[in-house]
Amino acid sequence: MLTPVAQYVRMSTVQQPLSISIQMAAISAYAQKHGMEVVRTYSDEGRSGLKIDGRDGMRTLLRDVLAVPRRFDKVLVFDVSRWGRYLDVDESAYYEYHCRKHGVAVIYVAEHFTAEMTPFDSLLKQLKRTMAAEYSRELGAKCRSGQVETVKRGFATGQLPCLGYRRQSVSQGGDPGKLLGPHERKPMATDRVRWVLGPPEEVATVQKIFREYADGVNLATIARRLKAAKVRSHNGSPVTVDMIKKLVRSSVVLGTFSWGHRSKRRRTSTGIPALPQPATNTHMVDPIIDPDTWASVQQRIAAARKWFEFGYDDELLLNRLREVLARHPDLSYSKFARYGLPQPATYIRHFGSVTAAYVAAGRDDPTERVRRPRQALSSCIGKRFTSDVFDLVAPHAESCRLERRLNLVCLDGAEVKVRVAKACRTRASQPYWFVDHLERTEKVGRWLLILCLNHDTPTGNEFVLLPPNEHTKFSGRLTTKVLERFAPYRIGDAETLRQRLLQVCTSPDGGRQLALDL
Incomplete structure (x- = not known):
């Protein structure tokens, strides 16, 4: 009965059309002479033996060696150089040992040594591996010398640029x-x-x-x-x-x-x-x-490489910002990436804000906008406004408690939910205010205090204090028409708001009678 074996063949370039056939013929003759039958072929055509990367046939062979059950226990190879011309000879020995450790012997049919692990065979095999690696080194040195001479004579080698x-x-x-x-x-x-x-x-x-x-x-x-x-x-x-x-x-x-x-x-x-x-x-x-253009491009590449290798420092960031500001004086932080600048967060981390970075870079008017003065109790952050309301009423109330998580101010027998309404405009430029995430199921008896942020309109920068019977019907959108309906509940300044909240908390029925009076 014939012994099933596998064979591995390889050629370095596709310009060796007969190499695979010669190897397979020699392996077939060896198999017939020793009572073997080739049941599996692993092939790498046009692949270098310097490394295992890209050699799918060799990698598949090393994986199949681990399979159980396995159809073969021997692998026939033409010679040591077909197994690989690894510059590190230990790498070639490692792959062979991997096969032998899992019960598969590697046999070189054109070599004089056998698969027996005698001292002479081991020495000769190692010598052959070294000779194969040295051949690759010598051939590489000759090829590179030829390439250098070709380039010096005015010819090219390598890959073309993408354009031009x-x-x-x-x-x-x-x-x-x-x-x-x-x-x-x-x-x-x-x-x-x-x-x-x-x-x-x-x-x-x-x-x-x-x-x-x-x-x-x-x-x-x-x-x-x-x-x-x-x-x-x-x-x-x-x-x-x-x-x-x-x-x-x-x-x-x-x-x-x-x-x-x-x-x-x-x-x-x-x-x-x-x-x-x-x-x-x-x-x-x-x-x-x-x-000049080439020098500018290479200078920018060098700066980018320096940023990548050593990180950002203040001087690099400012120099780059000055260069871009010189060409684009109206630069905004939203266009930093467009002109190759680091993210605005990087400038904020180094200088505290983008505005401070503009000033350090020498820009005269970094903001280019007029800031409105901050009004009393006009913070756009809900929890901050809730704290302002608590500080406004607490010194004058007998019992006052603040629940920041719920944006709630508890005044004696009444509870006031505090919210902020964002200033918006319709497509027709009509102003309105909107309260995000308004709870539709508010607790019975709870008042709702809304801060309408400044909208540059006569009705802007004011407060709306809605009693329970009104805010349960409120959808969260305050238009001019809705504000007219809520006219009794509108408050224009902080002092009036404090008086109204104190009336709510001092009312014995939790402000219900006050709501009816309004």
Whole structure:
């Protein structure tokens, strides 16, 4: 009976069409010779062996090894390099040990050592892993040297910016070829690729992006405008914030192509020392952005990076606010995000208020509005107004109790519910006052005191003290007509309000007779 086994095959690039077939033929011959039958194939085509990321076949194999029951107990691999060219040889040994620990042996059919864990086999296997990693390092160094020389000669490598440029093939003799579309390769292996300017409308869009960003417009706003204008990138996809972020950092807009920057956030090392400085050329493509605009954009990017890495400080916040105020003197806090400023809450946290930040930044009239003087008992906060009412009556009443949670003032035998009515206007600019969250089931015998906030009308800035028989029919909306109906209950000043409340609390029947008299 044949022993069921699995096989793992891998090729580094899609330009090796026979690699998978050669590996599978060698594995099939080994299986027939040793009485095995391949029942499962795991394949990674066009995947590098430097890391396991993106190798779906290897990751599926490592998961299936844990399955119970399992159809196979052995995995056949062509050689050590197909298993992986991990720069850390311990990583390759770890994945093999993972399989062996769960009862699956890894057999390399083209290697001279066996699956037996003899000292010679272990030493030879480790040597082969080191040789595979060293081959990757040497090949990477040779490829990078070729890329650096290619860039210095005036050609390009890497991904295009989202707008403004196209790829063009150049023959070995230097003759320009056709423009290459998205994901299109150069016609001949000996050809090179350079960047050329795209359509004039795209170039104009790039220039507009840099001007707006230099003027303080943030990237999200620019992206929304491009989306509204139905602007597409060179490959037909919508332009996103990340695309614009890469574009404003690309020095090719100045006519200088640069390659070889090492990202600080790179998770894995290639084992190749970083270039002392990036490879550049200045004769491939003409500039489309002037140096002054470029300097302004890079200065703003540096400030944003400093904010991100070190947080905000007062000087940074004020400098940025001064820059925006110089261009937009009528700036309001609602437009901070539009011009790339931090949130108003950040300025409030550092300076106490946005107004104080305006003053510190040198703005003459930060508020640009006339504030009305605060009237007696005119706080727009319900609990504050309730406390004001209590302070107004308590010194003159025999028994007075305040319940802040309920906005209630208890005066001897009467209870007064205190509420604030917001000043509003209809679409026809007719004034009215509205009481939010008015309880429809008020306690029987409870009075209702309403403060009508100043509305710049003859009837504004007054109080309405409604007895129980009236406020139970009140809907919460005070129009001019309703106020005319409530004329006996309207009070125009704090002194009259105090006298009326004292009459309520001194009335032996809890103010019922007073309500009838009114």
